Amino acid sequence: MHTTRPARNVRALPIGAVAALAAVALGAGPVAAPASAATESSAATTTTAATAAAATSASVDGCRLPAAVDGLGSGFPLDEQALPATGTLKAAMLFVDFEDHPAPAGSLGEAEANLAPGVEYLEQVSGGRLDVTTTASDGWVRMPEPSTAYPFERGLTYEDHVRYIGDAVAAADATYDFSDVDVVWVSATREAPNITYSPTTNFLDVTADGNHLTHAVTFGYDQWRWGGLVLAHETGHTLGLPDLYLFEAPPEDPGNWHAAAGGWDLMGLISGQGPEFLGWHRWQLGWLDDDQVVCADPGRTTTARLNPVARSADAPSWQDAMVVYPLSETRVVVVENRRPVGYDEGIAAGGALVYTVDTSVRSGHGPVRVVDSTPGSADGLDDAPFAPGTSWTEPTTGAVLSFHAGPGDTSRVTIKP
Incomplete structure (x- = not known):
């Protein structure tokens, strides 16, 4: 799913385009070398x-x-808005729920486990050149509006997405320190299927704890189909890679x-x-x-x-x-x-x-x-x-x-x- 930018609509992979609707399936066993x-x-x-x-x-x-x-491209250098792909990437992981879709007690562990393989992927594929440090919110963060207030249809705008991320940051700010964060990840409870998909923005423009936050990813309901690799895919966008x-x-x-x-x-x-x-x-x-x-x-x-x-x-x-x-x-x-x-x-x-x-x-x-x-x-x-x-x-x-x-x-x- 690609990035949101000012004055541009988000476009995302059509749901019907996927070949596998379950968690990431890698297919059959190994093929022997000739x-x-x-x-x-x-x-x-x-x-x-x-x-x-x-x-x-x-x-x-x-x-x-x-x-x-x-923007996102295949040439050198990567877009100036891209985050560095080597060194340490400091991510804030905010798990959010809503008054119309509260997260069930005990569901936080499942949400964390679903996305964790994406961090492992990034560190392994980079050969350790990218070290992802993730600090999660202490429990579910209640969003200030019901889930239906955020129009996660295929026409979600940049403004809509920034409002959603900004609300999550503001709701967590009392107990979370954003002063040293590179990217914000917002993961919605599985109980909110209308937060449908997982867009990225490299133009967030939200300030918290004196830090101007510019990069963010929303993990919507499709994360339960893709599994943790959706985190690695969307992080690829924050690093500058195209769809x-x-x-x-x-x-x-x-x-x-x-x-x-x-x-x-x-x-x-x-x-x-x-x-x-x-x-x-x-x-x-x-x-x-x-x-x-x-x-x-x-x-x-x-x-x-x-x-x-x-x-x-x-x-x-x-x-x-x-x-x-x-x-x-x-x-x-x-x-x-x-x-x-x-x-x-x-x-x-x-x-x-x-x-x-x-x-x-x-x-x-x-x-x-x-x-x-x-x-x-x-x-x-x-x-x-x-x-x-x-x-x-x-x-x-x-x-x-x-x-x-x-x-x-x-x-x-x-x-x-």
């Missing part, structure tokens, strides 16, 4: 590494696309709000099979080092051996996590290795995930588009990764990308202009 991956010799490994080093000397600056839109689902489904595929990126990133389908952050998003956030990015030279062949992106946070900085091939001043092709590890443990098909990034495309309009290796399959984009022994030709440049198994669960990618 048998050939374990057979490549150490000599071949050395040769591959040497080839990669010789053929990928292009500076990563040539692949670090500049931001081309205001990868489509605000409008393609005319040729009505109802498919996930036609661009499928479930391959948490900023798309929250309950998708592969909710790891894409390598590109990790790079934007500073969770991926420049040394882990291979910037292909369009003038010569590039070879890279990629480790699973889910392990990039714990890998040495010299182990490659993605290869980037520039197409224009705002577009690149990215290849990363997705395997059934980490938050990708439920993916239907592992392999080389290929996608384009266009920094001139706004949030919710497809800034990231996954290339489907099996177009027309019943699994949609769930089986999009390219298997070893396959290839793909980039249509605008004619560059040929070939995919091969590497040692262990690595993928070897070769790009020939």
Whole structure:
């Protein structure tokens, strides 16, 4: 769900667009790595590494696309309004109820437990580069108005959202110290289904305890479908990341709000099979080092051996996590290795995930588009990764990308202009 801004309406993922209405479901069990991956010799490994080093000397600056839109985007740097994605993020978690929907006695623990996995996700995926410190309200905070006074329909305005957050802050202020808070999280009781969904604003404009609060997230009734990963998704917006689902489904595929990126990133389908952050998003956030990015030279062949992106946070900085091939001043092709590890443990098909990034495309309009290796399959984009022994030709440049198994669960990618 994307952010609220002054004078703009909130837009959110239509309820009917979700594939899973229960808590986040990661799908089937792990997919085994290709048998050939374990057979490549150490000599071949050395040769591959040497080839990669010789053929990928292009500076990563040539692949670090500049931001081309205001607000949430896919370029560098992230929007100036974004919170830092490294260091400590101090969050105030306010659990609120209403006179028309009071929270039942003993329900606070369930509410806390539902969102806690989102904090764990952020810290794990960032490799500890983001430390989330959460201080919760001491019990349920009673809002000054009934739940029906807050119009959480799909047309919720920025002013409506700021009023809701401001009321929560004011109601808690007598017992809560906001003086050192970076972001306010407001979680409504499960008894208030008309607080329907979970918008974010990076333009809060509320002051408490001398602190000008600018970032806030509302967790509405949909948190009980998404589980804790909704917290990580919405926090992604406060850090500057865009929505990868489509605000409008393609005319040729009505109802498919996930036609661009499928479930391959948490900023798309929250309950998708592969909710790891894409390598590109990790790079934007500073969770991926420049040394882990291979910037292909369009003038010569590039070879890279990629480790699973889910392990990039714990890998040495010299182990490659993605290869980037520039197409224009705002577009690149990215290849990363997705395997059934980490938050990708439920993916239907592992392999080389290929996608384009266009920094001139706004949030919710497809800034990231996954290339489907099996177009027309019943699994949609769930089986999009390219298997070893396959290839793909980039249509605008004619560059040929070939995919091969590497040692262990690595993928070897070769790009020939």
